Amino acid sequence: MDRRESIKNILLGSIGSSVLLESCVSLDKEVLDKIWEYQYGRTPEEKERDEKFLNSKFFNENELKTIEKIANIILPPNEIGNINDAGVVEMFEFIAKDWSTPAHNNYGEKVLRRGVIVFDQLCTEKFGLKLLDCSESQIKLLFDEISYEDKSLKDQKESVKLFATFRGMVVTGYFTSEIGIKDLGYKGNTPNVWDGVPNDVLEQYKGIVSYDKEWIDKCIDQSKRGEIAEWDEEGNLLT
Amino acid sequence: MEIINNSKEYDVIVVGSGAGGGMATKILSDAGLKIAVVEAGPYFDPANPDQMTQLKWPWESPRRGSGTTRAFGDFHMSYGDWEVDGEPYTVEKDTSFRWWRSRMLGGRTNHWGRISLRFGPKDFKSKDYDGLGENWPISYDDIKPYYDKLDKLIGVFGTKENIFNEPDGFFLPPPKPRLHELFYIKGARKSGVTVIPSRLSILTKRINNTRGVCFYCGQCDRSCSAYADFSSSSCYVIPSLKGGMVDLYTNSMVIEVKTDKNGRATGVSYINKDNGREYSIKGKVVVLAASACSSARILLNSKSKAHPNGLGNSSNLIGKYLHDTTGAGRTVFIPDLINRKTYNEDGVGGMHVYSPWWLDNKKLDFPRGYHIEIGRSFTMPEYGFGYNPNEFNKFFGLKVGGYGDKLRQDVKKYYGSTIGLSGRGEAIPREDNYCEIDPNTKDKWGVPVLKFRYKWSDYELKQAKHMHDTFEELAYNMGGIALGNKPTKEQKYGISAPGEIIHEVGTTRMGDDPYKSVVNKYERLHDVDNVFVVDAGPFVSQADKNPTWTIMALSWRTSEYIIDQLKKQNI
Numbered sequence: 001m002d003r004r005e006s007i008k009n010i011l012l013g014s015i016g017s018s019v020l021l022e023s024c025v026s027l028d029k030e031v032l033d034k035i036w037e038y039q040y041g042r043t044p045e046e047k048e049r050d051e052k053f054l055n056s057k058f059f060n061e062n063e064l065k066t067i068e069k070i071a072n073i074i075l076p077p078n079e080i081g082n083i084n085d086a087g088v089v090e091m092f093e094f095i096a097k098d099w100s101t102p103a104h105n106n107y108g109e110k111v112l113r114r115g116v117i118v119f120d121q122l123c124t125e126k127f128g129l130k131l132l133d134c135s136e137s138q139i140k141l142l143f144d145e146i147s148y149e150d151k152s153l154k155d156q157k158e159s160v161k162l163f164a165t166f167r168g169m170v171v172t173g174y175f176t177s178e179i180g181i182k183d184l185g186y187k188g189n190t191p192n193v194w195d196g197v198p199n200d201v202l203e204q205y206k207g208i209v210s211y212d213k214e215w216i217d218k219c220i221d222q223s224k225r226g227e228i229a230e231w232d233e234e235g236n237l238l239t
Numbered sequence: 240m241e242i243i244n245n246s247k248e249y250d251v252i253v254v255g256s257g258a259g260g261g262m263a264t265k266i267l268s269d270a271g272l273k274i275a276v277v278e279a280g281p282y283f284d285p286a287n288p289d290q291m292t293q294l295k296w297p298w299e300s301p302r303r304g305s306g307t308t309r310a311f312g313d314f315h316m317s318y319g320d321w322e323v324d325g326e327p328y329t330v331e332k333d334t335s336f337r338w339w340r341s342r343m344l345g346g347r348t349n350h351w352g353r354i355s356l357r358f359g360p361k362d363f364k365s366k367d368y369d370g371l372g373e374n375w376p377i378s379y380d381d382i383k384p385y386y387d388k389l390d391k392l393i394g395v396f397g398t399k400e401n402i403f404n405e406p407d408g409f410f411l412p413p414p415k416p417r418l419h420e421l422f423y424i425k426g427a428r429k430s431g432v433t434v435i436p437s438r439l440s441i442l443t444k445r446i447n448n449t450r451g452v453c454f455y456c457g458q459c460d461r462s463c464s465a466y467a468d469f470s471s472s473s474c475y476v477i478p479s480l481k482g483g484m485v486d487l488y489t490n491s492m493v494i495e496v497k498t499d500k501n502g503r504a505t506g507v508s509y510i511n512k513d514n515g516r517e518y519s520i521k522g523k524v525v526v527l528a529a530s531a532c533s534s535a536r537i538l539l540n541s542k543s544k545a546h547p548n549g550l551g552n553s554s555n556l557i558g559k560y561l562h563d564t565t566g567a568g569r570t571v572f573i574p575d576l577i578n579r580k581t582y583n584e585d586g587v588g589g590m591h592v593y594s595p596w597w598l599d600n601k602k603l604d605f606p607r608g609y610h611i612e613i614g615r616s617f618t619m620p621e622y623g624f625g626y627n628p629n630e631f632n633k634f635f636g637l638k639v640g641g642y643g644d645k646l647r648q649d650v651k652k653y654y655g656s657t658i659g660l661s662g663r664g665e666a667i668p669r670e671d672n673y674c675e676i677d678p679n680t681k682d683k684w685g686v687p688v689l690k691f692r693y694k695w696s697d698y699e700l701k702q703a704k705h706m707h708d709t710f711e712e713l714a715y716n717m718g719g720i721a722l723g724n725k726p727t728k729e730q731k732y733g734i735s736a737p738g739e740i741i742h743e744v745g746t747t748r749m750g751d752d753p754y755k756s757v758v759n760k761y762e763r764l765h766d767v768d769n770v771f772v773v774d775a776g777p778f779v780s781q782a783d784k785n786p787t788w789t790i791m792a793l794s795w796r797t798s799e800y801i802i803d804q805l806k807k808q809n810i
Contacts, residue, residue, distance in 0.1 A: 038299060038300060038301055040292055040295045040299045040300050040313065040314070041289065041290045041291045041295070041314075043281075045308075045324075046308050050301060073643070074642045074643070074646065075642075075643075075646065075647055076643060076644060078644070078647075090301070091301070091303055094301040094302055095302055095305070098301075098302050098305070098307050140643075143642050147641050148638055148639065148641060149639065149640050164640070167628070167640075167646075168625065168626035168627075171624070171625030171626070171628050171646070171650060172620075172622055172623060172624050172625050172626065173303065174625075175624050175625050175650065176297035176298060176303040176304065176621060176622060176624060177297075178296065180620070181296070181297075181619070181620065183647070184581070184620065184650070184651060184654060185654075186618075186619055186620065186654075187581055187582055188457065188583045188584065188585035188619060189294060189456060189458075189585070189619050190294070190456070190583070191294075191454035191455070191456065192454065192455050192583055192585075193454070193455060194414050194415070194583075194584075194585070194586045195415065196415035196416075197415075197416075197417065197418045197421070197584075198582050201418065201579075201580055204580070205418070205575070208575055208718075209418070209421035209422055209424075209425050210421070211415070211416070215416070215424075215436075216415060218398045218413065218436065219412055219413055219414060219415045220396075220411070220413065220414055220415075220443045220444060221412070225443065225444050225445065225452050226444075226445055226452065227444070227445060228445045228446065229394070229411055229445065229446050231391070231409045235387075235390075235399065235407060235408060235410065236399075237410070237411070237412065239444075
């Protein structure tokens with residue numbers, strides 16, 4: 001099981017649940033380190049904070065499923081993947097705890113959990129059902145009403161603000177995931193040799209912008225990047 | 240509290256391991272002197288896999304890189320930011336200051352923008368041009384040989400441009416501009432704004448056999464594991480440790496410089512943060528490089544019979560003339576850049592082109608200049624990406640907001656269609672902008688902390704206003720739209736809060752007159768012959784140039800002076 005799978009399973013309870021989640025609290029640190037393979041250069045203090053949050057629970061099952069359902073409508077699955085593959089719900093769960101300090105104005109409680117409550121209330125008013133029990137088309141009817149902000153209004157409705165926040169979280173969560181980055185088409189974060197804008201792209205912008213020879217002549221000749229730099233006394237590069 | 244004394248005596252104690260301290264450590268230890276480097280943070284090596292964040296993906300962080308524990312995001316390489324646990328600072332009412340501290344080997348050189356600009360001839364003698372502030376006691380010619388040596392030792396890319404106040408150096412060739420930078424070049428030329436290749440200390444070409452060459456991940460702010468960017472950790476301190484002349488004390492926060500009954504320095508005392516106990520070490524010479532404000536704090540806290548006011552403070556000027564670079568920024572939306580083909584455009588960590596100051600102040604209503612830095616948005620997404628996924632729909636009469644596949648398409652459509660413009664300008668140093676010891680607040684070790692008092696004057700505000708006027712003209716000439724409204728006078732023209740550009744300098748300023756300055760032209764305290772300050776404290780003014788290259792050139796010059804004085808047994 002890869003790291004993301006295990007996190008997903010634990011937080012979403014898809015392999016049985018909160019029982020596993022609760023049992024994890026009693027696992028010793030060594031095991032936890034293995035489960036939570038977030039290796040991204042943390043200091044000991046940062047690591048401790050992450051572990052604390054990864055091993056506690058903020059949302060209940062219903063709330064998590066509600067968030068999952070909302071997220072799947074904000075960004076529906078496509079051929080590349082879906083909200084679950086992108087770990088969006090796990091991110092909600094983590095941020096809810098990570099930002100549950102007064103400095104973040106108790107974001108988890110006041111914004112994220114509040115969102116679930118408000119969306120549930122609106123569904124109940126409209127359809128007599130909790131959001132989870134509504135059909136996708138019913139939920140879309142609601143979202144059509146609250147997903148467009150009118151910036152000319154001074155006071156946005158709470159539901160509109162909360163939707164914007166949920167949408168922001170979902171879009172961020174999706175596009176910062178492995179599949180989201182693939183979907184977006186970002187091609188970097190890997191060793192390479194930059195030698196200018198690709199020719200086919202330059203071709204596309206012909207008449208708008210282009211390289212001028214004088215500028216390019218001063219730039220690095222990438223075939224000589226491995227040769228040790230030497231200069232004359234005037235600072236002219238010799239190699 | 241009992242102080243644990245170390246009987247060993249060093250030739251030189253260097254306090255802090257950032258740009259100034261690292262430079263001094265290298266030069267002094269290469270000369271065969273026995274050095275103690277005392278660093279307030281932990282050991283850090285950009286190549287250590289346990290500390291590395293370079294080439295990590297956003298999903299490798301459970302918060303997707305959000306800035307909860309590191310203000311500039313999870314992957315940013317700075318231990319400590321605007322706040323350091325247990326080590327507060329205070330700010331006088333109705334004034335503001337933000338103080339960034341990186342507590343780690345190499346300090347802030349691990350995260351900085353690598354913008355490596357020389358001060359020009361004018362920058363050392365600004366008072367001659369506008370009557371404001373003070374001239375430096377040295378000139379460009381005094382420091383030029385050190386800039387030259389620095390270029391060759393560390394490596395900086397750039398181009399010879401023959402601009403009087405933007406001196407050329409020994410440059411590596413720059414990388415080719417990115418696509419959005421071509422839009423900037425076009426807009427700048429139309430606007431009559433000078434635009435040239437940027438000057439960054441990143442190795443586009445090999446400089447020696449110990450450091451790697453840039454592999455274009457664009458992540459210098461994460462510190463390079465191949466040592467292809469300049470960090471004091473990777474380029475100075477870590478190599479110096481191999482020479483056997485350097486003892487490194489980490490997690491050791493210096494509290495004060497110890498003096499004898501004649502007032503000369505005998506060493507320093509520090510708190511070992513691992514056990515909370517106080518220690519002292521002895522040295523013939525003390526070199527402070529804890530950062531402009533931290534060094535000021537150490538000196539002000541070093542009170543003795545001989546120095547009742549704090550060490551080196553007979554002028555009462557320590558902490559005064561604190562100044563930071565001015566900053567203002569604007570994002571420009573370029574409709575020509577929507578629906579871009581994606582390809583790897585990471586490039587080096589930072590801009591490939593920039594605009595040095597291009598105008599004559601005689602025709603302007605503010606003194607001193609600013610340069611323009613160019614940012615990009617065609618970058619790896621991190622937390623925060625997509626919060627306004629289709630705001631630009633408004634420019635096309637389309638609905639903003641919504642959800643579903645249409646939203647997904649909008650995100651892709653606008654990805655990489657904005658350019659960030661940032662002005663970075665020179666402030667006028669003032670005696671009434673300062674840091675001092677707050678008598679009422681102590682850090683968790685019981686050491687009195689700094690209190691700041693800082694206000695921008697009309698000079699800086701007018702400069703920020705000019706920046707926004709320029710941004711709007713540039714935006715128009717790039718074929719783009721400057722986003723948001725131009726900040727008003729009431730909004731202080733959008734100027735950054737003092738300290739926010741993280742270029743704070745001037746707290747122990749340099750001069751020939753001991754009544755008007757704290758250190759002499761060799762960065763030695765006027766009051767004591769064996770204490771030097773080699774961070775940005777001695778800056779008399781800071782030009783609109785990022786301070787690091789000048790901190791290091793001065794530190795090199797000072798280190799040679801120390802070697803010479805020790806040889807002559809003058810200290």
